[in-house]
């Protein structure tokens with residue numbers, strides 16, 4: 001295991017926000033949806049100070065939020081769900097899986113609430129909060145089966161890059177909340193952000209909890225890059241963030257992109273990227289350490305079996 005992993009703090013000190021707006025003008029339909037259904041679908045979050053902040057003392061109990069205390073179910077948490085296309089489609093197709101949509105933008109929150117109510121989904125809740133804070137302190141340790149970050153705001157200008165959500169600090173928080181065997185899935189249409197994500201995923205291998213970029217998918221090595229131009233191989237060198245040409249790991253197992261996650265439907269933002277001719281890149285890392293296997297994983301799988309939930313153990317347990 002690589003040494004010198006810097007100690008990082010989860011404390012909420014200086015706040016760098018990955019979003020520029022949390023408000024937004026609601027349509028009459030959206031306002032009505034919030035008034036009628038917000039109480040059922042929106043998780044109430046005590047604030048630290050400003051809008052979308054999370055009080056350091058707040059603990060979100062997923063089983064209570066979904067109304068099945070004592071019953072462990074798979075839990076997908078999507079960060080920045082936007083209009084909710086991806087999470088709503090997955091929730092409809094997987095009724096035994098709980099889904100939390102974490103969003104800051106009021107209009108998007110209202111859209112997800114409206115659609116959840118319209119489709120009668122019992123397994124979706126919306127958390128109106130800055131995911132960076134929610135993941136750092138409020139979500140329980142080892143509680144989440146999958147974390148999704150699809151098409152996060154790209155913050156393209158170099159002086160804004162520090163506002164990108166996918167960073168070393170956020171990776172710490174994701175590792176904290178993932179169950180053993182749980183997966184962190186990402187996608188972006190911005191080449192430069194894809195390389196930043198790749199670097200972050202490479203670095204999480206050094207975390208004490210043990211995360212590995214997904215080795216079960218056909219990753220490609222950088223020296224094989226010429227063979228996979230459709231995966232963005234043409235930008236392999238120039239996109240590598242300050243690390244120079246990256247030869248990949250000696251085993252060829254780490255780094256690179258994952259296959260498109262089959263549970264990820266096309267969203268408005270992905271479509272915009274495709275229309276603009278940008279390459280879509282998926283990435284995935286899996287929490288690989290299993291110290292809790294006897295205490296956590298087996299009961300989890302048994303509970304899932306009892307529930308009759310079809311959930312691939314590698315993907316979701």
Ligand SMILES: C[S@@+](CC[C@H](N)C(=O)[O-])C[C@H]1O[C@@H](n2cnc3c(N)ncnc32)[C@H](O)[C@@H]1O
Pocket residue numbers: 018019079080081082083102103104105108129130131132149150151152153154165267268269270
């Ligand atoms: C570019 S949109 C992508 C939406 C969706 N994932 C998709 O693929 O269509 C990014 C979303 O992330 C939300 N967002 C940005 N930073 C966030 C944060 N720290 N916590 C929660 N949501 C955030 C924004 O409000 C926005 O809706």
